Amino acid sequence: MKIINVGNYQELSERAAKIVIETVQNKPNAVLGLATGSTPIGLYNELIDDHAKNGTSYRKICTFNLDEYVGLEGSHPQSYLYFMRQHLFNHIDISPENTFIPNGKAEDMMKECERYEELIKEKGGIDLQILGIGQNGHIGFNEPGTSFSSRTHIIQLTESTRKANSRFFSSMDEVPTHAVTVGIQTIMESRKILLLVSGQAKMEAFKRLLSDEIDESFPASVLKLHNDVTVITDIAFDN
Numbered sequence: 635m636k637i638i639n640v641g642n643y644q645e646l647s648e649r650a651a652k653i654v655i656e657t658v659q660n661k662p663n664a665v666l667g668l669a670t671g672s673t674p675i676g677l678y679n680e681l682i683d684d685h686a687k688n689g690t691s692y693r694k695i696c697t698f699n700l701d702e703y704v705g706l707e708g709s710h711p712q713s714y715l716y717f718m719r720q721h722l723f724n725h726i727d728i729s730p731e732n733t734f735i736p737n738g739k740a741e742d743m744m745k746e747c748e749r750y751e752e753l754i755k756e757k758g759g760i761d762l763q764i765l766g767i768g769q770n771g772h773i774g775f776n777e778p779g780t781s782f783s784s785r786t787h788i789i790q791l792t793e794s795t796r797k798a799n800s801r802f803f804s805s806m807d808e809v810p811t812h813a814v815t816v817g818i819q820t821i822m823e824s825r826k827i828l829l830l831v832s833g834q835a836k837m838e839a840f841k842r843l844l845s846d847e848i849d850e851s852f853p854a855s856v857l858k859l860h861n862d863v864t865v866i867t868d869i870a871f872d873n
């Protein structure tokens with residue numbers, strides 16, 4: 635893992651945007667894996683600014699989001715589809731038909747998981763996967779204990795993840811109990827991975843990521859087995 639330590643969140647967002655923009659410029663039909671949550675919002679703002687100022691085009695870019703809550707319509711303000719439209723898709727020239735997010739309202743969720751995996755393959759696999767990290771080490775919604783060989787699947791969210799995400803809902807009861815997430819093996823098949831780790835709340839997770847541990851009880855530790863991972867963090871550490 636290559637670790638880039640920056641001074642603050644703004645710098646983290648700019649460094650991450652540089653990597654995404656280079657990917658898009660070098661391969662205008664690249665396949666990007668995208669994350670939601672607080673961490674990549676600054677990155678998405680930088681991409682929007684760059685698109686407006688420099689005209690970087692996403693016309694042929696295809697995106698796959700990591701996850702979606704089960705049971706929320708895409709029109710629900712806390713759905714990840716809504717999030718992506720609001721924070722990125724509505725502000726760049728990407729074609730809506732090239733943006734993929736698992737359907738949390740599919741009638742047959744097992745089939746939906748298979749369909750999503752097939753689609754990723756059909757589009758040639760992920761060139762650059764953007765990841766955040768949960769305080770418990772989750773990547774996507776792959777909670778501790780998820781098999782490293784997992785593919786897109788349904789997962790029961792841990793209470794700690796539901797609590798962390800309840801800040802976006804009006805009450806804890808409204809936070810969905812399940813999510814559909816791209817699996818760990820699927821993430822590991824991405825050609826390049828960019829992990830963003832921001833804020834003191836992620837300190838413990840970051841320390842664990844730097845240790846020698848590679849174990850399913852800490853999902854992000856699998857990234858140490860990938861040959862092209864860049865971690866950008868605004869957490870001060872000694873290396």
Ligand code: F6R
Pocket residue numbers: 668669670671672673674700701765766767768772773774775
């Ligand atoms: C979201 C996702 C999650 C988040 C993680 C960190 O698509 O895959 O793994 O990246 O929960 O969330 P934030 O950035 O809100 O701290």
